[in-house]
Amino acid sequence: MSQIIERKPTWRTAAVLLLLISLAGPWFFDKIYVPRAYECAGAVRLEGDFCGIGISGVKAAAMVIGMTIYTVTQVIAEGNLPQRARELGIEMVFLLAILPLFSLAYLELRGRQQRRHRRHIAFLSLGCMSALAVVVISVISERAPGVFWELWGPWLYFGALLGSLAAELFSRRREKAAAPPAG
Numbered sequence: 541m542s543q544i545i546e547r548k549p550t551w552r553t554a555a556v557l558l559l560l561i562s563l564a565g566p567w568f569f570d571k572i573y574v575p576r577a578y579e580c581a582g583a584v585r586l587e588g589d590f591c592g593i594g595i596s597g598v599k600a601a602a603m604v605i606g607m608t609i610y611t612v613t614q615v616i617a618e619g620n621l622p623q624r625a626r627e628l629g630i631e632m633v634f635l636l637a638i639l640p641l642f643s644l645a646y647l648e649l650r651g652r653q654q655r656r657h658r659r660h661i662a663f664l665s666l667g668c669m670s671a672l673a674v675v676v677i678s679v680i681s682e683r684a685p686g687v688f689w690e691l692w693g694p695w696l697y698f699g700a701l702l703g704s705l706a707a708e709l710f711s712r713r714r715e716k717a718a719a720p721p722a723g
Contacts (some may be wrong), residue, residue: 551707552648558700559641563601565693566594568678584687597693604634633673640667640701657712664705671698 569592574580580591595603608631615621615628643663647656675694689695 548711549648552644552704555700555704555707556641556644556648559644559697562693562696562700563597563638563641565596565696566691567597567600567674567693568595568681568691569593570595584690586687592687592690594690597697601634601638604631607631608635630677633670633677636666637670637674637697638667639670640664640704643667644704657708661705661708661712664701664708668698668701668705671701674698 569584569586571586571590571592572583573589574583574591575589583591583593586592607627611624611628611631615624621628640660640663643660647660650656671694675698678691678694
């Protein structure tokens with residue numbers, strides 16, 4: 541069991557790689573109109589007369605960052621926070637989901653400190669909840685129950701975050717148990 545503690549850099553690096561791979565995968569579909577009589581070449585048949593082309597997590601993140609900047613400037617310029625609160629909330633959920641990626645990379649580059657480690661676990665917890673929300677949002681928004689596994693990006697991202705959180709909590713508990721008692 542001490543292997544988990546000894547190999548922290550290895551599994552943290554693996555977690556970062558899994559998160560990056562998941563960001564390259566499809567997170568949402570760009571819907572295009574293709575009558576049902578025609579085939580969806582290079583796309584996935586969604587509901588009715590629509591096909592979907594996968595949008596990667598990187599592209600989705602770039603779009604969300606741009607939308608967030610636009611929404612915040614609109615709120616500042618027009619003072620219409622109540623009207624924009626829903627879209628700001630959805631944008632924040634997505635941005636919270638990508639926060640653990642930066643936390644993992646930062647923790648590996650800057651070394652271990654107790655305060656950073658606690659913050660990292662908090663970021664992983666928030667990221668897990670937000671990533672699960674993104675999975676639910678992507679499945680609900682596509683309204684194509686038979687193809688939701690085609691959106692493997694958020695599923696892999698959520699799984700990598702959950703695994704990383706479990707390993708961090710387990711290693712932290714093992715480190716505390718192995719530490720000599722204070723006093």
